[in-house]
Amino acid sequence: MSACILGLKRTRLIQHKHSSWRTISTLLRPYRFHIGASWAGKPRDPRVKRVKSVFPPDSIILKWKDEQLARLHKFTWNKDPGEDFFYVQEMREQSGISFGVADGVGGWADSGVDPSLFSQALMFHAHRYSQHGWAGEPEIDPTQEYEEREQVEGWEMTPQECLGLSYDAVLRERSVLAGSSTACLINLNASSGVLRSASLGDSGFSIIRSSQVFYRQQPQTHFFNCPKQLTKLPSGSRRYSNSAVDQPDDAEVYETRLRDGDIVVVYTDGLSDNVFPSEIISICALVARQMEGQKSDDEQAQTMANQIVEYAKLCMHNKQRVSPFERAAAREEMYFRGGKIDDVTVIVALVREAA
Structure with missing residues (x-):
């Protein structure tokens, strides 16, 4: 799947051979973002109780999820993202692009709860809110008449604000009885090249610049293998009174200006637990x-x-290779060998700046 952000106001959509669409305008923004998304659900473990459920047939979340997977499946080899999910959404007036990943936290199966519903709902609402927000301050076309400039609608939407609105919406979702999820949301501004992020838990991102890691989001945890997470507890239940319940305000925020050729890689912990940053750099450079x-x-x-x-799929099944998760466990004086089997979701953004 790919998306290319180009235009300013009064744009029109045209078909493009290798992307769903692109925008054109007489006033071009200087930054383009080329997006790729891929995912793979972990194989089923017969020793672990599995609860698989879906939203009601008339649910707009179910419709959106199925459309996302059907539209993007032709670009990747995998069908099921497992308990992970994601979104990629052009922001208001093509001012930028917003995308993110969420990893439904396991452990709810004993309560008959499918963790994937929380992550799917969170990403649906992030898509819904981000499409109506500007990547930066609402832009005014100085060539317009004053009355036209006054009619500019919408508001600036930061990733942390989007995460907060989306979480509140999940709490109101009747079809999501309970669950929890980590999340990482990114906004890229097509006018300024500014990246802004909000990350909670061990879903994160890296910026690769000139074949080096320019920035890498560090995971947030309560303790080893227990990430910070947004949570919805079952109504009236005291069983989960000690569960981790973090808030969108606990997310770590970051901002930087991107350059031509930068590569932004957003991922769930199925990647970071199995693949080292240097290996991600090597893969991108080779491609x-x-x-x-x-x-x-x-x-x-x-x-x-x-x-x-x-x-990442190869690494998680390799017990002869030292993984990032094995090293992290060793620092906690715990024994773990090889890769960690998990769902993995990755979004790649390649940045291009007009000369």
Whole structure:
């Protein structure tokens, strides 16, 4: 899946061979973002109780989820994201793009709760809110008449504000009885190139610049293997009184200006627990070298996402290789060997700046 952000106001949509759409305008924004998304649900463990449920047939969340997977499946080899989910959404007036991942936290099966419903609902509402918000301050076209400029609608939507609104919406969702999820939301501003993020738990992101890690979001945990998480507790139940219940305000926020050629990789912990940052850099560099001058930036971003997920799948089943999770466990004086089997979701954004 790919998306290219170009235009300003009074734009029109046109079809593009390698993307769902792109926007054109007489006034171009200087930044383009080429997006790829890939995912893979973990194989079922017969020793673990599994609860699989879906939203009611008339649910708009179910319809959106199915449309997302059906539309994007042709770009990736995997069908089921497991307890993870994601969104990619163009923001108001093509001012930027918003995307994110959520990882439904396991452990609810004993209560008959499917953890995937929480993460799906959270990402649905993040998509819903971000499409109506501006990536920065609402933009005024100085060539317009004063009355037209006064009619500019909408508001600036930060990732943390989007996360808060989305969480409140999940709390109101009758179809989501309980659950919890980590999350990482990103906004990219097509006018300024500014990235803003809000991350809670061990879903995170890295910025790769000139084949080095320019920034890497550190996980937030209560203790080892217990990430901070947004939670909805079952109504009237005292059983989960000691559960981790964090708030959107606990999310760590970050802001920086991106450059041409930067690569933003957003992921759930199925990636960070199994693949080292240096390996992610190597995969992206290899794809860029192999496809340079032959494939579009859209295709490069999607191939990077696919290859990263496929490599994570190989690593999580390899018990002969030291993993990031094994090293983290050793620091806590715990024994764990090899990769950690989990759902993995990755979104890659390749940044291009007009000369």
